[in-house]
Amino acid sequence: MRVALLATVALSLTACGQAARIDAPPQLSPVAESTELVAMQNPGLPLNLQTGLPAESASLWSSGRGSLLGTGRAETRGDIVTVVIEIDDKAEFSNSTNRSRSAGESLGVSDFFGIPQRIDRRLPEGSSLGNAVGVNSNSDYSGDGKTSRKERLTLRVAATVTEVLPNGSFAIEGRQELRLNYEIRELLVTGIVRPEDISRRNEVPYDRIAAARISYGGRGQIDRAQQPRFGQRVVDAVLPF
Template sequence: MREYLGLIATMALGACGGLDQVGKAPDFSQSVGSDEYYAMMSPPLPERLDTPTPGDRASLWEAGQRSLLGDRRAAKKGDILTVVISINDSAAISDTSQRARSGSGQMSIDALFGLPERVAENGGPSLSPGVKTGSASTSQGSGSVKRSEKLTLRIAATVVQTLPNGILAISGTQEVRVNFELRELRITGYVRPEDISRQNEITYDKIASARISYGGRGQITDVQQPRYGQQIADKLLPF
């Protein structure tokens, strides 16, 4: 009995965990303490001694990212670039399989110390064939998959780490709240500096180990999700 009471109390506490959001819009995630925050706040690595020094700041031909003709692409920790997500995929798969198999076997006893003849003289059943087997099996299956996805988004990501081989690790988050529903977009991955365009943009298909998450939280999302009890029952019930 105590075990059941403990389970009920645990489920009640879990259900009360979201009561603080009743009547309020979902809160934004804190940007302080994120990977982007630490990447921007940490000091950059010291420049190499053979790096050319910028020219006179009054000159139009000054070197550096902030100059008029300088390379403004993200290149070091803390820099920001734009990730263009344009997914328009569709897949259709249809499979059909059919299998049939049959087998038979027969063994006769022609002579066994005169036993077949004696059985026949006494009017008993014949011993030929002595053993006879047969089997047959058939199977048939079919399946189909049809999927279509379309997503067009743009998000600003931050270079959070420069790997020893020059690859840039990026991470970006974006949150937009409309009434009582919060839309979340997150992306992480690794990019090559040469894949970043002159407009400081990169497409999602050039990001290695890309992890793109697009979802939301709020009142509408809560209604669409099954209750905790139903989720537990779906995991435990075998049928």
């Protein structure tokens, strides 16, 4: 009875939690807790203090970011760079293996001081030590495998420089969430970028990002409908068969 009571309470709490989300849309992640906002609030030292170069504020042809000759590219922690994701991959693998082996062994004793002849007289009719042992073996193996995959994704996302590494490269992170009715589309991009790979339009392609981690998915009513029920997942994890 105690076990049944505990199971009933657990199911009731689970049902209440599910019922609370029936009419409520999924919530967006709070921006105040994001890594990008922390990097923007603590941008670090200016470039002229990092490199020890004198400031160019007195020059008429300054190359600062706000001047006419400035590049406008990301240069320090807290800056924003646009990541261009254009993935169009297609891969096909086909493997075939065939193996065959055949072997035969024979052993007989025909003459050994006349002993085999004497033994043959006592053996059953048709038996002889002339062909005492015979072994034959045959082995065949065949394997066939094929893998086909095709992926296509085109996206653009603004990422923030979260850290300037000792070698001058930028650690970037970008998050984007879009809620449409009761479904949220999520995009996450992280990685390491070299400053010289950032174009004058302040864009960097995904194939120039080292240690790139790109995640694209969603959560909401459609995502929950595509997932198996909680009880089914528990049963699949517990049952050994």
